[in-house]
Amino acid sequence: MSRSTGISLHIGVNILDPAGYPLDPPDEDWPDGWDGPLQGCHTDAEAMYAVAKKQRFDARMLLSEEATAANVTAEIRKAAKQLKAGDTFLITFAGHGGQVPDVTGDEAEEGDEFDTWDETWCLFDRHFIDDEQQVLYSEFAAGVRIIILSDSCHSGTIMRSSTARDDESISRTMPRGTVHACYYARKKEYDALQKNLKRVRPSDIGAKILLISACQENEIAGDGKPNGQFTGALLRVWKDGKFAGTYKEFHKKIVDDLDKKYEADEKAFSRGEIEDEPIHQTPNLNHGHEADEELLNARPFSF
Numbered sequence: 250m251s252r253s254t255g256i257s258l259h260i261g262v263n264i265l266d267p268a269g270y271p272l273d274p275p276d277e278d279w280p281d282g283w284d285g286p287l288q289g290c291h292t293d294a295e296a297m298y299a300v301a302k303k304q305r306f307d308a309r310m311l312l313s314e315e316a317t318a319a320n321v322t323a324e325i326r327k328a329a330k331q332l333k334a335g336d337t338f339l340i341t342f343a344g345h346g347g348q349v350p351d352v353t354g355d356e357a358e359e360g361d362e363f364d365t366w367d368e369t370w371c372l373f374d375r376h377f378i379d380d381e382q383q384v385l386y387s388e389f390a391a392g393v394r395i396i397i398l399s400d401s402c403h404s405g406t407i408m409r410s411s412t413a414r415d416d417e418s419i420s421r422t423m424p425r426g427t428v429h430a431c432y433y434a435r436k437k438e439y440d441a442l443q444k445n446l447k448r449v450r451p452s453d454i455g456a457k458i459l460l461i462s463a464c465q466e467n468e469i470a471g472d473g474k475p476n477g478q479f480t481g482a483l484l485r486v487w488k489d490g491k492f493a494g495t496y497k498e499f500h501k502k503i504v505d506d507l508d509k510k511y512e513a514d515e516k517a518f519s520r521g522e523i524e525d526e527p528i529h530q531t532p533n534l535n536h537g538h539e540a541d542e543e544l545l546n547a548r549p550f551s552f
Contacts, residue, residue, distance in 0.1 A: 261294025262344030334392025391455030
């Protein structure tokens with residue numbers, strides 16, 4: 250019997266190419282386009298890369314300028330060609346979450362008649378739309394396990410649906426006005442991209458997908474140093490490989506860790522010991538259209 254294989258891809262985007270995120274109408278704060286600077290995304294990707302290497306994944310990493318839509322697509326497709334049933338693909342993303350209007354109506358088809366937005370990862374050069382991700386995941390062989398860890402805003406269901414919002418705290422979200430302005434500046438491109446994509450429904454994907462993301466749909470994901478809040482909690486729970494529970498237990502422990510940190514930070518903020526009001530976020534566990542109990546009960550990062 251052949252041994253299972255694990256391939257991983259770790260994406261961290263601390264800075265965006267402003268030429269890739271022009272604004273219409275222009276904004277005096279970003280005359281050359283939005284660059285969305287963040288602090289902890291590179292260290293998140295590096296930390297997850299180290300975890301994956303220690304777990305014997307064939308690990309790859311793309312940081313900021315390297316994390317283009319073309320490069321990410323190529324790496325996912327490369328993994329899809331190599332992996333077979335029983336193998337694992339681990340993909341982690343740390344960066345801004347964004348949105349573009351859903352011009353194909355697929356969000357409503359999935360059951361939410363009020364959702365008119367597609368969710369995105371903000372890669373270096375452009376939005377990477379959730380529909381694109383669905384097409385790529387459909388290229389994996391049936392029975393491959395795909396584990397997605399998304400430390401970004403609007404990531405509660407990065408595979409589908411959320412609502413844009415603003416927040417003054419350091420977070421991994423696009424300001425509401427920027428969401429619209431970035432879209433309208435490249436409207437023709439994003440509309441054409443969506444319309445030309447192969448239509449893929451969750452039931453068309455033979456791989457088993459498990460997503461653990463930074464926050465719920467109505468929350469934001471906190472950035473930070475050295476790590477984003479979600480990735481920092483994940484690493485504390487993982488304890489350099491000492492965690493021996495299941496994915497379900499892993500998710501619950503991360504939620505508990507963030508709850509405790511928020512309570513402590515709230516007290517420190519009320520005493521004036523820290524300047525920024527703490528962000529409360531509850532990571533989401535999403536297993537696609539159909540729960541796979543074997544995957545949910547597997548040990549994290551095992552294959």
